[in-house]
Amino acid sequence: MPATPAWPPKSAPRLFVAETLAAGAAVRIEGNAAHYLARVMRVAAGDAVILCDDMTGEWAARVTDVGKRDVMLEVAAMLRPREAVPDLWLCPALLKKDRFDFVLEKATELGAGLIQPLVTRRCVADKLNLERARAITTEAAEQCARTALPQLAEPVKLDALLADWPESRALFFADENGGEPAAEAFRDSKGAPAAILTGPEGGFDDAERAGIRALPQSRSITLGPRILRGETAAIAALALWMGTAGDW
Incomplete structure (x- = not known):
């Protein structure tokens, strides 16, 4: 049997967001970031996006809806905690x-x-x-x-x-x-x-x-x-x- 592809894939787009992330949270992406996801990366429902909030760390999320002006995501799981930054x-x-x-x-x-x-x-x-x-x-x-x-x-x-x-x-x-x-x-x-x-x-x-x-x-x-x-x-x-x- 073929191996199950890794999820999220390494090619998934990556974005920083302002809100604190948690498993199950709904995130609305608007403005230039939404244009990037929808028009440049051409994401569709079910696709993976990697989110960072500069507070808790890095999270995998799934696209739930792609609108004309926004993209809706559901946070699935944490991938990495926020890195330790040298002083x-x-x-x-x-x-x-x-x-x-x-x-x-x-x-x-x-x-x-x-x-x-x-x-x-x-x-x-x-x-x-x-x-x-x-x-x-x-x-x-x-x-x-x-x-x-x-x-x-x-x-x-x-x-x-x-x-x-x-x-x-x-x-x-x-x-x-x-x-x-x-x-x-x-x-x-x-x-x-x-x-x-x-x-x-x-x-x-x-x-x-x-x-x-x-x-x-x-x-x-x-x-x-x-x-x-x-x-x-x-x-x-x-x-x-x-x-x-x-x-x-």
Whole structure:
């Protein structure tokens, strides 16, 4: 006899929803997500959809009805509990839109717990559309099968960030003027709350660099002998932290 196909299939579409999920719950999908399910994925009654609520975890659901403007689902069973997220903040200076979109997407894929955008003196951008940014991080989490979304904070000025910095959190400052080798610094701090600070296209000015270095929790790090673009520095540092002190 042929083997029974796995359910839900790995090809089932995946969505984050706002409500807390539970077995037997009815879920209505509307808007762009409903269009995606009905018109792009062409789901029909009985098809599987994987849902995540960023609270309890990942659930299998069945389509019960496909309407013109909505899709109805019934939650069947939990597949995985919400993942444990390493206590790491990524604090990248704002970049040009397409480059910062890349940071948001890849930071989500790599497992950042919180993304705190920064405004510095040499930033070419000083605003962020949070609704659009959350859509980018949500789509990235769906595509890479995360069961948790990174927290996404509103942009703050560097001075304000440093003034309110928590005493127990190490701040790894990617300083283009040099510092400790990043891998060694990350390895030394394994298990402790941490954050990574990266700069804008034009780098930090001298006053900003002095202010960061003056913070007792700050540790200047180097990411190697080459000057990296803002988006490269953010993603390289995050990947290195995950490989040495995170959940890799």
